Each structure stands twice: as C-alpha cells, then as structure tokens.
Amino acid sequence: MTLMEILLHYVWKxxxxxxxxxxxxxxxxxDVIDPGLHxxxxxxxxxxxxxxxxGTLWVGNVEIHDAASDWYRHHxxxxxxxxxxxLHVVERSDMTVQTQQGRTLPQLVLEVPETVRQNYxxxxxxxxxxxxxxxxxxxxxxxxHSWLNALTIERLEAKxxxxxxxxxxxxxxxxxxxxxxxxxxxxxxxxxxxFEQWALQLPPRxxxxxxxxxxxxxxxxxxQAGLLDDNLVPEERRDDYYRRLQEEYAFLAHKFSLPxxxxxxxxxxxxxxxxxxxxxxxxxxxxxxxxxxDLSHLLEGQTREDFHRLFRTATSPYWETHYQFGMASAAHxxxxxxxxxxxxxxxxxxxxxxxxxxxxxxxxxxQRAFDLLESVPPxxxxxxxxxxxxxxxxxxxxxxxALIQLKREYCDPKDCLRCRFGGEYLRRKYQQ
Numbered sequence: 288m289t290l291m292e293i294l295l296h297y298v299w300k301x302x303x304x305x306x307x308x309x310x311x312x313x314x315x316x317x318d319v320i321d322p323g324l325h326x327x328x329x330x331x332x333x334x335x336x337x338x339x340x341x342g343t344l345w346v347g348n349v350e351i352h353d354a355a356s357d358w359y360r361h362h363x364x365x366x367x368x369x370x371x372x373x374l375h376v377v378e379r380s381d382m383t384v385q386t387q388q389g390r391t392l393p394q395l396v397l398e399v400p401e402t403v404r405q406n407y408x409x410x411x412x413x414x415x416x417x418x419x420x421x422x423x424x425x426x427x428x429x430x431x432h433s434w435l436n437a438l439t440i441e442r443l444e445a446k447x448x449x450x451x452x453x454x455x456x457x458x459x460x461x462x463x464x465x466x467x468x469x470x471x472x473x474x475x476x477x478x479x480x481x482f483e484q485w486a487l488q489l490p491p492r493x494x495x496x497x498x499x500x501x502x503x504x505x506x507x508x509x510x511q512a513g514l515l516d517d518n519l520v521p522e523e524r525r526d527d528y529y530r531r532l533q534e535e536y537a538f539l540a541h542k543f544s545l546p547x548x549x550x551x552x553x554x555x556x557x558x559x560x561x562x563x564x565x566x567x568x569x570x571x572x573x574x575x576x577x578x579x580x581d582l583s584h585l586l587e588g589q590t591r592e593d594f595h596r597l598f599r600t601a602t603s604p605y606w607e608t609h610y611q612f613g614m615a616s617a618a619h620x621x622x623x624x625x626x627x628x629x630x631x632x633x634x635x636x637x638x639x640x641x642x643x644x645x646x647x648x649x650x651x652x653x654q655r656a657f658d659l660l661e662s663v664p665p666x667x668x669x670x671x672x673x674x675x676x677x678x679x680x681x682x683x684x685x686x687x688x689a690l691i692q693l694k695r696e697y698c699d700p701k702d703c704l705r706c707r708f709g710g711e712y713l714r715r716k717y718q719q
Contacts, residue, residue, distance in 0.1 A: 291378060292586055294399045294407060295351050296332060297375055297704045300325055301714065303400060311393045312380045315341035323349055330368045340393050347373035355394055358384040363532045387430060406713050409528040410703045414681055416536060417698055419712040420677035426711050431679060434707040438689035441696070442500030443656060447479030448637035454646075456487060463491050465639055466575075472634040473567045475627070481552040482562070484511050493543045498576060503535050505572040505603060514612075524613025528605045566621055569602040589655070591662045594636050629663045633684050660685035665667045670694050 298304070299322050309317040316339075323336030331348035338345050348371050352358060355377045363369040365387050375384055375392040378399070385391050410418050417423070450468055457463040470486035471479050489511050497503040509515050515533050517525070539545060553564045559568070560581055574580050588594050601607075602621040610616055623631070637656040644652030665671055665681035670690050674681065681687040693706065703709030 292351060292353050293398065293704060294403060295353070295376065295378060295397060296325070296405065297713070298397060298399050299333070299349070299351060301710065303403060303714070305398065305400065309395060309397075311340065311395055313393070315393060317374070317393075317395050320344075331372055332424040335374065340374065345373040347371045349374050349376060352715055353377065354379045354381050355384055356381050371620045383575070387467065401714055407703070410709060410712060411701050415713055416673050416694075417677055417708070418703070419706075419708045421710065422712045422715050423674075424678035425715065426679075426708060430707060430711065435686050435689040438692045439660065439685045442688045442692040443638055445692070446634075446643040450638060451646075452540045453487075460491075461643065462582045466491065466580050467587055469574075469580060469631070469637055470571060470633050472631055474564075475562055475567075476559060477554050477562070477632065478564055479555070480569070481548075482567070484552065486544075486546055488548060490543065490545065493539075493545070494575075497539070498578075501572070501576045501603060502531065503539065504576045505569065506532040506535035507539055507545070508568050508575075509565075510540060511545060511547055512564065513547040514553070514565065515569070516547070516550055518537075519550055520612050524611075526613045529612045560616070561621070563610050565609075565611050566602070566606060569606040570600050570621060570623065573600045573602055574598065584668065585636060586643070586652075588636070589631075590658065591632060594632050594659075595625070598628055598631050599623055630666075632659055632663055633666070633688065635678045657685060660688060666691075 300519070301705050302319060302322060304319070309319070312315060318339040319336075320339065321335075323333035326332055326334050328439040332348040332351045336347065336349045338349075348369070350358070350363065350369060351371050357377075358364060358375065359382075363372075364385060367387055369392075370386050370388055372386065372392060373427070375394045377394055378397065380396050383391055408579065413419075433593050450464060452704065453464040454461065457467070466489075467483060467486040471483040474480070474482035489508075494504065494507050498508065498563045506515075509532055513519075515529070516534050520529060536545075540547075545561075555563065571580075577600070578584075578598065584597050588597060599622055606621050608615055608618050637659045640659070641653050641656035644654075644656065661683045663684035665683055665687035668687075671681045671687050674690050679690075681690055693708075696707070697703065697706040701713070
C-alpha cells in the first residue's frame with residue numbers, strides 16, 4: 288500500500304472531505320452516511336458502509352486505490368470477495384472498473400487535503416519524542432484516557448499471546464506456564480531470554496520429587512542453568528557450598544538424566560549485583576521450595592499487598608553474603624524490593640490472570656488483572672518521562688504499560704494514522 292493510499296484510507300475513515308458536494312465521475316451526488324468498518328485483512332478496505340449515490344441508499348463495501356486501474360492490477364475483477372463493493376474511491380480515475388459479475392462500479396475521486404499531507408509528513412519527520420507533543424496538552428481528557436485504556440488491553444493481549452505459546456509448549460500445563468512466565472520476568476529484561484529457556488527445559492515433575500529439600504532444589508536450579516561448571520568458577524572460588532551443590536546436582540543429573548543448558552547464555556556485564564543470575568536463581572529456588580510458585584496462590588491473590596507478600600522471598604543463608612560463588616560480600620538481604628515486586632505484578636501476575644481469565648471465559652479475573660495494574664504506581668523510564676514532559680502523566684502502571692505499548696507499536700513504526708493522538712494531531716491541524 289502506497290503512502291497516498293494510506294492517507295486516502297484515513298481521509299475516508301474520518302470523513303475529512305472537502306467543502307461542497309461529493310460526486311461520482313459520472314456526476315451522481317454522493318452522501319457518506321457511514322464510511323464503514325476498516326478492514327485490515329484480506330478483502331475490501333471498508334465493510335458495511337452506508338452511502339447514498341444519486342439518491343439511492345447503498346449498504347456494502349468500499350474499496351480504495353490510488354488509481355482506478357489498480358482494481359485490475361490487484362485482480363479484484365476476478366475475485367468474488369469484491370462483488371459487494373458499492374463504491375470505488377480513488378485519487379485518480381483513469382478508467383471504469385467492473386466486478387466479476389460485470390457490474391460497473393460508481394467511482395468517487397477523493398483528494399487528500401494538502402494540510403493533511405503536510406501534517407502527516409511533519410509527524411513522520413519529527414525527531415522529538417513523542418512526535419505529536421504539540422497537541423497533547425489540548426487532547427480532551429476523555430480521549431486520552433479512552434486511548435490509554437485500549438492500549439493497556441492491547442499490551443495485556445500481546446503478553447497473553449506469549450503465555451499461550453508457553454501453554455502450548457507445556458502441553459496445556461498452566462502450572463508450568465506460570466513458572467516459565469515468572470522465571471522469564473526474574474531476568475528483568477537483561478536475562479529474560481536465558482531464564483525463559485532455563486525454565487522451559489527444567490523438568491518440573493522431576494524437581495518436584497525433591498521439593499522439600501531446599502539444598503537439592505537449589506542444586507537442580509543452578510545445575511540446570513549450567514552455573515555449576517568448573518570452567519566458569521576458578522578453583523580458588525570453589526568453596527564448600529559450591530561443592531555441596533555440585534555433588535547434589537551430580538546425583539540428580541545421573542538419576543534423572545538432566546542435561547544442563549549452555550551457561551554462556553547468561554549475561555553478567557554492567558549489571559547491578561542484586562540482579563545477577565545467581566541471586567535471581569537463589570530467590571526463585573526459595574519461592575519454589577516454599578510453594579510460592581504454585582498457580583493456586585496466583586489465582587487466590589486479590590491485591591497488590593497479597594502479591595507483595597507472596598513474592599517477597601529471602602534466599603538461603605549463603606546468598607545473604609554472596610552474589611556469586613566464592614565471592615564473599617557484606618551481609619545484605621536479598622529479598623525482592625518494592626520496585627521489583629511491582630514489576631512482577633506488572634509483567635507476570637496481571638498478564639497471567641488476564642490470559643487465564645480469557646481462556647476460561649472469566650471476565651472477573653480479566654478485570655482483576657486490569658485493577659491490579661491500576662493499583663501499582665507507574666513505571667519510571669524514558670517513555671513515561673517523555674509523555675509527562677509533553678503533558679500526559681501516567682497515574683498508574685496501567686497507564687505506563689499503555690505508553691510502552693504506544694511507543695513500541697505506534698510511535699516506533701511511525702504508525703501515527705492508527706494512533707488516536709496522531710489522529711488528533713491531523714484533525715486539529717486540519718481544522719485550523
């Protein structure tokens with residue numbers, strides 16, 4: 288689809304028509320009652336439009352092209368899916384067109400207003416973020432909140448797709464799916480992919496047989512992560528605790544034929560010690576040993592405080608004075624702090640509740656996911672700071688998640704025509 292065709296879609300959808308009557312190329316007056324539903328898939332561009340042509344009301348589909356001849360270039364004349372088109376909207380009428388049934392279509396020549404072209408080009412060329420910052424202070428509060436709510440749902444649905452892929456990989460096991468989702472988010476971005484791979488290859492039923500033994504759980508977790516390999520730990524750092532974990536893992540690996548993952552997938556550089564894979568694995572080990580990774584706890588939890596209590600885990604005593612094997616440090620609690628607990632709610636709890644609710648047709652659980660996000664303070668990052676500077680402040684995590692979705696799916700790909708803020712920009716500038 289060309290840029291001009293994209294703009295024609297936008298002009299038609301929002302009825303940004305020139306002053307004066309619209310007429311077909313053969314002189315029939317056109318009254319657009321309803322432009323129809325924009326179709327982003329195969330088939331005509333707009334479904335169920337309502338237009339009066341020459342005084343006759345037509346209900347059907349609308350197809351839009353740069354030039355009328357594109358109808359034949361795209362082979363619509365041989366496609367029965369286009370038989371119900373009632374109006375062909377073009378910027379340039381270079382020929383008449385017919386459906387496969389031999390019906391000649393009325394054609395409307397529609398120009399993209401020059402101001403719309405200029406303002407769209409201005410949005411695309413803007414280097415500042417967000418590019419529509421000039422109009423944000425004037426966007427009606429209702430419009431802004433409605434768009435943010437829709438974006439929050441979009442983001443939850445995108446995360447649901449990832450969760451459903453885990454569900455498929457685990458053959459419908461929601462318990463494992465929850466653990467994989469939680470593990471990925473214990474990577475807190477940098478090691479997310481490594482934690483995901485680790486969790487997917489961790490044999491849960493095997494580990495569960497030793498769940499009451501904290502040392503064996505930790506040995507299995509570190510061993511499967513490939514972090515009990517002597518090639519990674521210099522001899523002078525192989526302390527007694529490291530050796531004990533190695534022995535326990537050697538026993539478990541032999542008993543259950545456990546292959547460890549490639550340890551080189553883990554990232555350690557330029558990372559705060561608290562976020563090291565060793566600390567995060569130790570925290571997950573304690574959560575698993577104490578049963579806090581059971582799906583029942585997720586489904587029973589109601590409030591932000593409930594989930595803070597659930598995931599505010601400590602570690603085994605060794606990790607209170609270590610960040611890696613054989614590297615002693617001052618005693619420091621390795622319990623997750625409030626910011627990290629909130630990120631788990633944002634990236635694990637809410638998406639899991641939403642996905643589980645959708646799959647089980649439980650609207651109340653989906654709503655609880657949204658309510659949880661609204662109970663958590665907004666994330667503080669470049670995205671939220673930029674929007675706040677433009678005049679749109681995130682009040683909670685639902686808003687900050689919406690703004691992240693907006694940047695990734697609309698701003699970054701310059702898809703301003705699908706964005707309601709971009710639409711406000713074009714319409715306001717067009718109306719001036």
